[in-house]
Amino acid sequence: MAEPDESATRPGYSLRKRLLASVLTAIALAALLQAGSAYQSALQQADEMFDYHLQQMANSLRGGLALGMPPTGSDEDNADYAIQIWGPDGVQLFRSPRAALPARAVLGFSDVLLNGAWFRVYSVQTPYQTVQIAQDMGARQARARALALRAALPMAIIAPLLMLLLWWAIRRAFDPLERTRQQVAARQAEDLSPLPERGLPDEVRPLVQELNLLFARVHTAFDAQRSFVANAAHELRSPLTALKLQTQALERAQTEGERSHAFARLEQGVDRSIRLMNQLLVLARQEGTSQQGNAPQRVDLLPLLQQALADALPQATERAVHLALQPSIPAWVEGDPDALNILLRNLIDNAIKYTPANGHVEVQVTAQPAATGRQALLTVEDSGPGISEAEHAQVFERFYRSQDASATAGGSGLGLAIVQAIAQRHKAQITLGTSPRLGGLRVQVTLPALD
Amino acid sequence: MRLLLVEDDRMIGETLLDVLRSEHFAVDWVQDGLMADTALRSEHYELVLLDLGLPKRSGLEVLRALRARKDTTPVLIVTARDALAERVAGLDAGADDYVLKPYELDELLARIRALVRRSSGRADPVLEWKNLRLNPATHEASRDGESVSLSAREWAVLEALMARPGVVLSRAQLEEKLYSWKDDVSSNAVEVYIHGLRKKLGNDVIQTQRGLGYVMPKP
Numbered sequence: 150m151a152e153p154d155e156s157a158t159r160p161g162y163s164l165r166k167r168l169l170a171s172v173l174t175a176i177a178l179a180a181l182l183q184a185g186s187a188y189q190s191a192l193q194q195a196d197e198m199f200d201y202h203l204q205q206m207a208n209s210l211r212g213g214l215a216l217g218m219p220p221t222g223s224d225e226d227n228a229d230y231a232i233q234i235w236g237p238d239g240v241q242l243f244r245s246p247r248a249a250l251p252a253r254a255v256l257g258f259s260d261v262l263l264n265g266a267w268f269r270v271y272s273v274q275t276p277y278q279t280v281q282i283a284q285d286m287g288a289r290q291a292r293a294r295a296l297a298l299r300a301a302l303p304m305a306i307i308a309p310l311l312m313l314l315l316w317w318a319i320r321r322a323f324d325p326l327e328r329t330r331q332q333v334a335a336r337q338a339e340d341l342s343p344l345p346e347r348g349l350p351d352e353v354r355p356l357v358q359e360l361n362l363l364f365a366r367v368h369t370a371f372d373a374q375r376s377f378v379a380n381a382a383h384e385l386r387s388p389l390t391a392l393k394l395q396t397q398a399l400e401r402a403q404t405e406g407e408r409s410h411a412f413a414r415l416e417q418g419v420d421r422s423i424r425l426m427n428q429l430l431v432l433a434r435q436e437g438t439s440q441q442g443n444a445p446q447r448v449d450l451l452p453l454l455q456q457a458l459a460d461a462l463p464q465a466t467e468r469a470v471h472l473a474l475q476p477s478i479p480a481w482v483e484g485d486p487d488a489l490n491i492l493l494r495n496l497i498d499n500a501i502k503y504t505p506a507n508g509h510v511e512v513q514v515t516a517q518p519a520a521t522g523r524q525a526l527l528t529v530e531d532s533g534p535g536i537s538e539a540e541h542a543q544v545f546e547r548f549y550r551s552q553d554a555s556a557t558a559g560g561s562g563l564g565l566a567i568v569q570a571i572a573q574r575h576k577a578q579i580t581l582g583t584s585p586r587l588g589g590l591r592v593q594v595t596l597p598a599l600d
Numbered sequence: 601m602r603l604l605l606v607e608d609d610r611m612i613g614e615t616l617l618d619v620l621r622s623e624h625f626a627v628d629w630v631q632d633g634l635m636a637d638t639a640l641r642s643e644h645y646e647l648v649l650l651d652l653g654l655p656k657r658s659g660l661e662v663l664r665a666l667r668a669r670k671d672t673t674p675v676l677i678v679t680a681r682d683a684l685a686e687r688v689a690g691l692d693a694g695a696d697d698y699v700l701k702p703y704e705l706d707e708l709l710a711r712i713r714a715l716v717r718r719s720s721g722r723a724d725p726v727l728e729w730k731n732l733r734l735n736p737a738t739h740e741a742s743r744d745g746e747s748v749s750l751s752a753r754e755w756a757v758l759e760a761l762m763a764r765p766g767v768v769l770s771r772a773q774l775e776e777k778l779y780s781w782k783d784d785v786s787s788n789a790v791e792v793y794i795h796g797l798r799k800k801l802g803n804d805v806i807q808t809q810r811g812l813g814y815v816m817p818k819p
Contacts, residue, residue: 383653391611392700397705398615401622411615420610519700 165323172319173312180308184301199289200258203271210234210280231268241253242278260286263354273506289428325349329357341368356386379550381429384562387421428563429490435570449488449523450514452481457493458512461501467504472497475513480525481525481599486577494565496529496592503533509587516598523598530584530591541581544570601657601716601743601756601779604645605629606636607663608654609677612701623709624739624752626780633657644776645673646716652690654680660693666755667694673675674715678703727762730819732801744746750799753778757793761816770813782799790814 210232234243256275261268267286269565272279272526325348332344343361346354395418399411458474465472493512499512513528536544548562572579577596603625607613613629618626626642630636633654640648642664648666652659663675663757675818677690680701687698696715699708713736717725727734733742739755741748758770771790778790794806795816806814 383680386701387609387612390680391609391615393702394612394615394619394705398619401619401705414611414615421611478722 158586162191164326165430166448169316169319172315176308176312176315179289180304180311184304187300187304191300192293195293195296197286199269199293200271201286203258204273205271205273206230206549207273207280208583209284210282219491229286232281233281235281237277293381316433322350325353337370341365341371348440357565377547384425384548385422388418392418392422425561425563428561428567430569432563432570435488435491435567435574445483446484447481448484448486450482450489450527450596451477454493454512454514454527457490457497460494461497464498465510467502468501468504470501470504471507472501473509473511475511477514478516480514480516480596481600482575482596483523484596488571490576492568492594493566494529496594498531498566499590500533500590501532504589505533506532508589509588518596519560519595519597521597523600525596525598527594527596528591530587531589532584532587533589535588535590536554536581545579601646601759602644602780603712604627604636604639604643604648605626606631606633606648606650606654606659608632608651619705619709624755625712626778626783627754628780631663633659636662637665639737639798640671640673641669646719646777647664647674647712648675648677649667649712650675650677652677652681652686660689663695665689666797668778672719674719676711676715678708710737722763727759729816730766732805737738743801748806750800751793751796754793754796754800758797758801761814765816766818768793768809768813768815773813 156393163207194523225535230245232245233241242518255270256272257273259270259272268283269286269289270281270283272281274280324510329344329349341364343364346355346357346361349357392415395411395415399408399415402408402411454477455474458472462472497512504510508531510529510531512530515526515528517524517526545565545568547566549565569579571577575596576596578592580595581595582591583589601624603620605616605620605627607616607629608631610797612630613631613703617627617629628639628645629675630639634656635653636648636650636659637657639645650659651789654662658680659677663677664677666673667799668787675694677695677698678701679686679690679698679762682700690698696718697711699711713725716736717723725735725737725738734755736759737742739756741750741755754779755772760774774790778793794808797806806816809815
């Protein structure tokens with residue numbers, strides 16, 4: 150097991166939560182900004198309005214105000230105001246009850262601190278009198294704030310509502326994802342059926358489609374593996390059954406002749422079991438990830454082929470099969486020399502096995518131009534019975550044995566599956582056909598060649 | 601006792617052939633489904649040992665075809681396929697028994713004997729006729745409790761006749777039980793074994809029905 154990916158164990162983040170957080174924060178910020186600016190401008194407007202109000206009041210008083218007459222407006226309205234009026238000679242003509250204003254005043258607007266409270270003062274002078282009106286800033290600000298708050302109120306109400314609505318909408322939008330998550334989470338390990346793609350949004354559907362494609366691939370691989378294990382178990386049973394029978398036959402043997410006969414058979418049985426085991430191991434290695442094999446290197450196929458031929462010679466001689474190398478040239482490819490050696494041996498052994506006595510097996514390595522650079526071309530042909538077109542695809546399946554040859558050859562049925570696995574690792578193509586010269590099977594392997 | 605062995609694995613076939621022959625069976629061995637079919641159509645066997653995974657035609661197909669012909673030859677499936685569904689399918693297709701590879705040779709032989717016994721309608725594993733006893737499991741023959749030594753072929757002839765007292769078996773029928781394809785059959789071979797049996801067991805045991813064949817009368 151590889152170390153678990155750190156990002157997988159880290160508390161993950163939720164798209165939905167992220168989206169919610171950013172949208173809600175944005176709304177809150179916008180609402181605050183809007184409310185703040187509304188508040189500010191309302192304050193300012195109220196300020197201007199009150200100033201205007203002061204000015205108006207002063208102007209209305211400077212005309213012809215009867216002495217001793219209180220200024221306009223009701224008591225309540227005027228509770229915040231204080232008024233003083235002086236004659237041209239500086240004699241105070243009028244003073245409202247609560248007015249405690251400084252006797253001198255700056256003309257126009259001014260702010261005055263009086264007895265710890267700020268006042269907004271407006272003074273206007275005419276040839277006849279000087280009018281001064283003051284307003285308590287505390288009261289004035291309280292009124293302004295009340296007005297400003299009222300201006301900011303709608304935003305304060307709308308923002309939470311908007312947030313609630315968006316929260317709900319985002320939740321809804323993520324429902325299909327959550328549904329898909331639950332469907333995947335509820336699965337049994339062996340359930341690789343596709344997830345439903347209907348009713349999914351455009352953002353999620355491609356992901357689910359890819360998942361389904363992956364499921365399909367895993368399913369195929371899983372099936373292949375399962376059938377391989379089942380087949381392997383089945384294939385192991387035959388040699389083991391033979392071994393068991395052979396030992397029991399040895400036990401029953403009465404005469405010395407029978408015993409040695411049974412013993413020879415037992416030995417063959419053991420050899421066959423070992424061979425099958427080795428083939429299974431080779432196949433498992435070649436079909437495994439490329440990490441298990443050697444690192445690819447520059448390999449010349451010609452010496453490899455010569456070595457494989459030399460190794461196969463005793464077997465060919467024993468079966469009276471003529472083994473020959475056709476005119477060949479060095480062909481450099483990138484690959485694993487051990488694996489390529491196994492490929493060559495399997496092809497040559499196969500050819501020898503299916504070729505009748507006094508038949509021919511010929512091998513060759515050449516190069517040929519191809520669409521993408523040059524190719525190394527490896528040919529193994531024999532004078533055996535060949536393989537019918539119908540069987541071409543099947544012979545590469547594990548444990549497949551030619552229908553006609555099953556009785557005579559007695560192989561593991563793994564040879565060509567191994568060849569196939571090695572070829573795939575080397576990006577090589579295998580072509581089966583009929584040998585024009587020898588009449589039997591011709592196997593051609595093309596590999597991408599190096600310069 | 602003639603047996604058809606259907607087994608595509610050469611090593612298993614060779615060894616089993618030897619063992620079965622040493623057990624006094626006349627065995628024909630075929631290695632694919634098509635050959636099995638042909639053999640079953642042309643010959644009569646007391647029992648078929650049938651592998652399921654065969655080239656050209658599966659064992660199950662061979663079995664179904666056999667039963668479709670109303671052929672009741674006992675069939676013992678001997679296979680590595682152990683899935684319940686396959687065992688059920690095999691028995692439902694008309695097999696009489698099912699043995700899984702790898703098996704014990706003794707068990708396989710015992711099952712063969714049991715099937716043969718059952719198909720001939722006997723319950724007792726030991727054949728008895730008057731003062732003669734024949735034990736197929738141990739290959740012991742005795743007369744009045746005294747052991748009699750018989751050759752494999754003599755044994756086969758006696759067993760065939762004793763299994764069905766009162767039934768006349770022709771020379772051809774006896775030959776069929778005695779020989780597999782590989783054997784050379786000389787024209788008077790059966791007479792030779794009958795003669796040997798009469799010498800060992802007495803003249804009155806096997807009667808000759810002129811022109812018809814041989815019979816052991818009902819006791």
